[in-house]
Amino acid sequence: MAAQQTLVDSETYLKSGAHIGTRFKSWEMKKYIFKIRKDGLNVLDVGTLDERIKFAANFLARFPPQKILVVARKLYTQTPVRVFAQAIGAKAIAGRFVPGTLTNPKAANFFEPLVVFTAEPEPDAQAIEEARKANIPVISLASTNNSLRNIDLAIPTNNKGRKSLALVYWLLAREFLKATNAIKEDAEFTKTLEDFEYKMQEGEKEESFERSTERGRFGKPNKRFDNRRSRE
Numbered sequence: 001m002a003a004q005q006t007l008v009d010s011e012t013y014l015k016s017g018a019h020i021g022t023r024f025k026s027w028e029m030k031k032y033i034f035k036i037r038k039d040g041l042n043v044l045d046v047g048t049l050d051e052r053i054k055f056a057a058n059f060l061a062r063f064p065p066q067k068i069l070v071v072a073r074k075l076y077t078q079t080p081v082r083v084f085a086q087a088i089g090a091k092a093i094a095g096r097f098v099p100g101t102l103t104n105p106k107a108a109n110f111f112e113p114l115v116v117f118t119a120e121p122e123p124d125a126q127a128i129e130e131a132r133k134a135n136i137p138v139i140s141l142a143s144t145n146n147s148l149r150n151i152d153l154a155i156p157t158n159n160k161g162r163k164s165l166a167l168v169y170w171l172l173a174r175e176f177l178k179a180t181n182a183i184k185e186d187a188e189f190t191k192t193l194e195d196f197e198y199k200m201q202e203g204e205k206e207e208s209f210e211r212s213t214e215r216g217r218f219g220k221p222n223k224r225f226d227n228r229r230s231r232e
Contacts, residue, residue, distance in 0.1 A: 053168065072124065083169070138151050140154060
């Protein structure tokens with residue numbers, strides 16, 4: 001029996017850093033960790049990432065694109081989320097998520113999606129909590145340090161690096177369009193990886209994978225993951 005082909009070759013995943021996690025791990029993410037590097041960084045399994053991208057794209061394809069809400073608060077996630085939403089016809093909220101967007105019918109920006117897709121659980125916690133209250137399923141990218149509380153489907157990947165985020169959202173958009181028969185072949189997808197990548201401004205410093213959300217107030221590992229339960 002022939003081995004199932006991946007969406008891109010392993011080298012492309014590795015070059016993007018999509019498999020690189022942080023030095024911290026939540027108990028929910030332990031099962032996705034392939035190994036720990038000598039420098040302490042946790043490494044995610046590329047095979048699992050590839051499978052989850054396929055599964056997530058097919059799951060999203062069950063919904064009308066205009067009823068899919070894609071959310072991203074952090075800077076590096078905003079460009080790929082906007083381009084992803086534009087490519088598939090979804091609604092994007094890139095930047096601050098206004099409280100009440102999913103729960104207050106009187107709000108000017110009230111929206112009733114059928115599914116919510118976030119870039120990272122902690123920065124996008126308001127959207128996830130409102131989706132929970134409204135009984136809306138949630139998909140999220142998740143690195144090794146993230147909690148999966150109230151996440152229905154996790155895509156284990158580096159959700160902090162520009163190139164990793166670009167690759168994952170690019171693949172998700174392409175596979176979504178194939179699943180909905182908007183395109184038949186990979187070659188028909190006209191968006192490029194560069195379209196999905198946040199462009200550094202002059203003088204701007206590259207962010208590290210090690211983010212402030214991974215540590216407590218005094219630089220110690222954050223224990224917020226203790227006693228939390230997830231649906232994935």
